[in-house]
Amino acid sequence: MSSLRPDLAAIAAHVAPGSRVLDIGCGDGALMAELESVSGCDARGMELDGALVERCVARGLSVVQGDANLDLANYPDKAFDYAILSQTLQTATRPDLMLDELLRVGRRAFVSFPNFAHWRTRAALMFGGRMPVTRALPVSWYETENIHHVTVEDFRELARLKGAKVERAWFFSNEKQIGAPAANWRAEFAVFELSR
Amino acid sequence: MNAAPPLSPVYKVPHPLPLDSGQVLEGCEIAYETYGTLAPDASNAVLVCHALTGDQYLASPHPITGKPGWWERMVGPGKPIDTDRHFVICANVIGSCMGSSGPASLAPDGQPYAMRFPVITIRDMVRGLVALLDGLGVEKLHAVVGGSMGGMQALSLAASWPERAARVLVIASTARHSAQNIAFHEVGRQAIMADPAWAEGHYYASDAKPDNGLAVARMAAHITYLSEAGLTEKFGRRLQDREAKGFNFDAEFQVESYLRYQGTGFTRRFDANSYLYITRAMDYFDIAEEHGGKLANAFRGTEARFCIVSFDTDWLYPTSESRHVVHALNAAGAKVSFVELSAPHGHDSFLLEHDQLDRVVKGFVE
Numbered sequence: 001m002s003s004l005r006p007d008l009a010a011i012a013a014h015v016a017p018g019s020r021v022l023d024i025g026c027g028d029g030a031l032m033a034e035l036e037s038v039s040g041c042d043a044r045g046m047e048l049d050g051a052l053v054e055r056c057v058a059r060g061l062s063v064v065q066g067d068a069n070l071d072l073a074n075y076p077d078k079a080f081d082y083a084i085l086s087q088t089l090q091t092a093t094r095p096d097l098m099l100d101e102l103l104r105v106g107r108r109a110f111v112s113f114p115n116f117a118h119w120r121t122r123a124a125l126m127f128g129g130r131m132p133v134t135r136a137l138p139v140s141w142y143e144t145e146n147i148h149h150v151t152v153e154d155f156r157e158l159a160r161l162k163g164a165k166v167e168r169a170w171f172f173s174n175e176k177q178i179g180a181p182a183a184n185w186r187a188e189f190a191v192f193e194l195s196r
Numbered sequence: 197m198n199a200a201p202p203l204s205p206v207y208k209v210p211h212p213l214p215l216d217s218g219q220v221l222e223g224c225e226i227a228y229e230t231y232g233t234l235a236p237d238a239s240n241a242v243l244v245c246h247a248l249t250g251d252q253y254l255a256s257p258h259p260i261t262g263k264p265g266w267w268e269r270m271v272g273p274g275k276p277i278d279t280d281r282h283f284v285i286c287a288n289v290i291g292s293c294m295g296s297s298g299p300a301s302l303a304p305d306g307q308p309y310a311m312r313f314p315v316i317t318i319r320d321m322v323r324g325l326v327a328l329l330d331g332l333g334v335e336k337l338h339a340v341v342g343g344s345m346g347g348m349q350a351l352s353l354a355a356s357w358p359e360r361a362a363r364v365l366v367i368a369s370t371a372r373h374s375a376q377n378i379a380f381h382e383v384g385r386q387a388i389m390a391d392p393a394w395a396e397g398h399y400y401a402s403d404a405k406p407d408n409g410l411a412v413a414r415m416a417a418h419i420t421y422l423s424e425a426g427l428t429e430k431f432g433r434r435l436q437d438r439e440a441k442g443f444n445f446d447a448e449f450q451v452e453s454y455l456r457y458q459g460t461g462f463t464r465r466f467d468a469n470s471y472l473y474i475t476r477a478m479d480y481f482d483i484a485e486e487h488g489g490k491l492a493n494a495f496r497g498t499e500a501r502f503c504i505v506s507f508d509t510d511w512l513y514p515t516s517e518s519r520h521v522v523h524a525l526n527a528a529g530a531k532v533s534f535v536e537l538s539a540p541h542g543h544d545s546f547l548l549e550h551d552q553l554d555r556v557v558k559g560f561v562e
Contacts, residue, residue: 044531053535054552057503058559062531064522074523 004030006177007112007191010170011084014110014193015039019081022046022105024068025088029056036061044080046071069093072101080106087189089113090146099162103196108167112191117151117184118173136188152184159194167193203259204229204252204288204295209327213290216480219314222304226328227295228252228287231271232279234332241334242282242561243325243361244271245342245349248417248474249466251294254286255279260465266547276558282338287328289321289349291473296324299469300400310469311397318345318481322352326360339363339561343546344513345474348481351521354502355483355494365560367505367553368546370517371491371524372482377512380420381475384413388468397469410468411459418458423509423542427451484524491524502532503560505546505553512543533560 004012008031015021017039023032026045029052035041045063047053056063064071068085069092083106085098090113092098102109114136115121124132131141139146150158152171159166171178171187178186209224229252234241244254244267251258255265255272271277271284288296291313299313329337340361342350347369354364370377388394391409399405419427431451435441438448447453484491495502502525506518515536525532537552539545546553 042531050535050537051552053533054537054556057533057535058555060559060562062501062533064526064532064534065536066519066522066534071523074526076527076529079526079529 004034006172006175007189008086010191011086011110014168015041015082021082021084022080023084025086026056026063028052029059029061029063031086032061033059068098072105075105077104078107082106082108082110084110086112087114090148090150092148095148095150096158099158103164103194109194110191111194112189113150113155115152115184115187115190116149117153118188119185152187152190155190155192164194164196167195206295207328207331209324213323213327215314215320216317217315221297221314224290224297224324226287226290226324228285228328229254229256231255231284232282234283238334239338240282241337242277242284243337243340244284244286245340245346246286246289247344247346248478249462251292252286252288269549270557276554277341277561285332287325290324291316291321291470291477293467293470298467299397299473300467308400310400313473316473316477318348318477319352319356321477322349322356325349326357329360337361339365341365341561342369343367344369344543345478348478351483354498354500355487358498358500361500363560364500364502365557368507368510368513368543370513371521372484373479378479380416381479383416385472385475387412388472394468406468407463410463410466410471413471414462415455415459418455420512421542421544423540425509426541492527495525495528495530498528498530502530503556504532504534505556506536507539507545508536509540510543510545
């Protein structure tokens with residue numbers, strides 16, 4: 001468990017054993033491998049980067065090279081118990097539509113993202129007057145894939161607009177889980193479990 | 197050409213083979229090669245399906261050309277498809293000419309079938325392969341693997357005999373032949389049939405074979421196996437063995453010389469009628485059509501794991517066709533992996549050196 005990124009570890013700990021899971025933006029398949037080996041899940045992945053897909057396939061995972069903006073449409077309704085979108089929402093062309101797709105293909109969804117309202121980000125913008133480059137958002141504005149920055153409060157609002165229920169939420173700062181109070185200030189990363 | 201030297205073991209199918217056309221093939225023979233050792237519980241068998249002009253000489257020298265097996269870089273001890281662990285089977289498809297029943301085989305009347313050989317489909321080829329598996333005592337394959345037409349057979353096996361393979365690896369292939377695919381094949385067939393030596397297919401007893409027609413068919417097809425960039429890099433507009441244009445119709449350009457060489461070499465090892473039959477089988481190929489028009493229905497309920505691989509410069513069976521298969525497998529809820537690999541050499545890339553392909557094949561088949 002400890003080898004997983006904290007947001008992925010939180011997700012792994014709360015996926016019911018034996019579930020059918022789709023990991024969108026699965027990277028090198030670390031979460032999928034954990035879910036298959038520890039929780040006995042049937043895990044499928046989607047990843048845009050062919051080199052990462054190759055690594056997943058080479059370790060025996062079922063991963064499709066595809067673009068989550070387009071290719072989720074090919075999965076039937078409720079094909080999975082969980083659809084997982086880890087640190088990918090902010091890169092989507094239309095995060096709102098992607099959230100709809102997540103809740104269509106999965107009975108539940110896990111969404112993790114870097115919180116743009118973290119105090120470091122606010123401070124960088126307020127006092128530096130420049131687009132923040134922080135521990136959680138390490139890439140400069142012209143290179144980053146994050147085209148739709150989002151805050152904890154923005155995400156709650158989007159979920160509400162979409163009629164999605166927040167089942168649970170976890171917040172992280174400095175690789176450690178923190179409490180919910182003032183999470184919009186204090187959390188570098190957030191993980192939400194949604195249902196509809 | 198004469199019937200191939202009977203170097204491979206030949207399996208005589210002990211029952212008439214029913215065909216998609218409604219006809220039946222009696223006394224069907226299947227020539228095959230195996231590599232490695234079958235486990236006592238027969239759980240380690242990997243079937244590799246060959247492409248249009250391929251054969252069973254997967255990882256051993258070709259008896260006519262003397263060249264190494266066509267996928268020797270992929271199959272062997274310690275290779276991605278490891279014969280130290282797996283029992284690898286490769287059989288000549290029916291309709292072909294390397295020892296399996298085809299138009300050059302003798303019909304019950306003692307004369308070559310020629311055009312009397314029944315028209316076959318990809319699924320008929322797989323029926324023959326399944327009969328061979330029965331004969332070898334392989335109930336369930338560890339994996340079925342194929343590139344190009346071999347991938348079509350792998351998909352067909354998965355669709356029609358879903359319980360016979362645990363893993364299905366499909367490389368540079370498609371679930372249906374497109375109008376463009378059919379068009380190129382028709383050019384090849386017309387080249388053969390326009391050759392006076394073809395003689396309506398009755399050339400086996402004659403000294404003159406439709407080699408010119410077959411060579412042209414191969415030349416046209418060969419272009420579709422390569423990429424434009426690959427051809428440019430290899431030949432450009434360079435002239436062949438001359439300093440200046442000769443203002444004649446010799447093979448002036450290197451690319452012409454190369455294609456002529458490919459065409460002529462091909463006639464030494466391939467039967468023109470087989471080329472007609474196998475290209476026809478490929479043109480008929482459309483798995484969705486066999487399953488009520490919906491490709492996903494072909495794979496519903498399957499428990500096999502699939503891996504689909506395409507190449508970015510393959511314009512014969514482009515990535516879009518592989519994605520079409522992947523989407524259908526997703527819709528059917530099948531376990532599927534898909535990756536588009538980058539390679540400069542077009543469709544033929546699956547036969548060439550490619551480290552990423554090796555890792556994908558090794559990881560998936562292991």
